Amino acid sequence: MDINCDDDLLSSDFFDDIYSSRVGKQHGALPSVIVIGGGISGIAAARMLQNASFKVILLESQDRIGGRICTDYSFGCPVDMGASWLHGLCNENPLSQVISCLGLTLYRTSGEDSVLYDHDLESLEETDKVRNEHSDDMSVRQAISLVLDRHPELRQGGLAYEVLQWYICRMEAWFAADADTISLKAWDQEKVLSGGHGLMVQGYDPVIKFLSKDLDIRLNHRVKRIVNGYKKVVVTVEDGRNFVADAAIITVPLGVLKANLIEFKPKLPEWKLSAISDLGVGNENKIALRFDNVFWPNVEFLGVVAPTSYSCGYFLNLHKATGHPVLVYMAAGALAYDLEKLSDEAATNFVMLQLKRMFPDASEPVQYLVSRWGSDPNILGCYSYDAVGNSDDIYDRLREPLGNLFFGGEAVSLDHQGSVHGAYSAGIMAAENCQKHLMQRVGSLERIPVLASRDKIVEVPVPLQISRL
Structure with a gap:
């Protein structure tokens, strides 16, 4: 059943009429939640709520799930064109149990194992x-x-x-930002988990597939409007269809919120809008190159120095970690945006000029891949960062619920913005807050067989498989 959305949607009577016509008001009806955004944060939220016996629909604008996790297999091996590391190889990392349960291998990378290495200047x-x-x-x-x-x-x-x-x-x-936009106050204050950084050898795709199994996911459902009423939420997608639920969890990327691509009724309050506007969102792109032969040294990173940081560059050597003859050039900030102005072929030619500065006899790649996170209308950037002048409460304002709306995504993580495990934990946190809110409305936990909110998605105590110590 389709609904014509207008200002009358804000009345509680309208929501009661619509909801009763769609799902009925039978005693003991399960609470319903719409999750908006199919990245790992949205998937984690949907997974937890479904495990807790909620009715959950996940709406994703793209023809795939994963968001900024995107594992490509066209090279004949997994290549992560988005997120590719687990930051914090320890049991405290909320993703460690999932990764361990799946038997995935992590390759511990170190900045010291490179032609140029990080200096404590x-x-x-x-x-x-x-x-x-x-x-x-x-x-x-x-x-x-x-x-x-x-x-x-x-x-x-x-x-x-x-x-x-x-x-x-x-x-x-x-x-994923230029040094002239990064906050001095906050740049080295991030809480980093112990254990170092692990490259996902098989890519992140198996994690996404595992967490999303049996979820009700609607692909190619671009959300255009969210109406937050007294008792219900109506979500309108691009083709005009409407979805009604008791609550919604919004996990779309920060860049999408900044671009005002979703209309909110009533409008978001100024304190929420200013948090969205002020927080920085960075951009980092990858150009992956596959070769017929390996002509570079057996190190993790290959660096190119230059008179400016913009002109510098570095390659991740996937051959050392995975055995496949693949180099991945990584560009952040203004350079990442400038590369998006080029065709895939021109961007690859630019990267090959960098590579031939180190190896004049470098062979041409037989395949290449180019990411465009900054201009992708579903993403519009990579992840959040502390811009100059951010207020101390900016993350609190971002994650603060509004009535029946709850917010997930890496930007609202308590301590680990910009990371996959931060996005994952933010989704779990939003789901827990949503569950508590709806249970208080129901007034009786006995009516619904809800699982404990802290139940683990997996409970197998298997150690992480790390291929380099």
């Missing part, structure tokens, strides 16, 4: 003093400039200066 250490001396926030790039003005002896020229730019390039890749 004194000029960057000095930025902490600048932060302590200034109450107002500034960018990391501005802080470095102040340090070099204050300590001329730290100014380096030639190759040493270019190494500093490469280090900044790697930092920009971590945030």
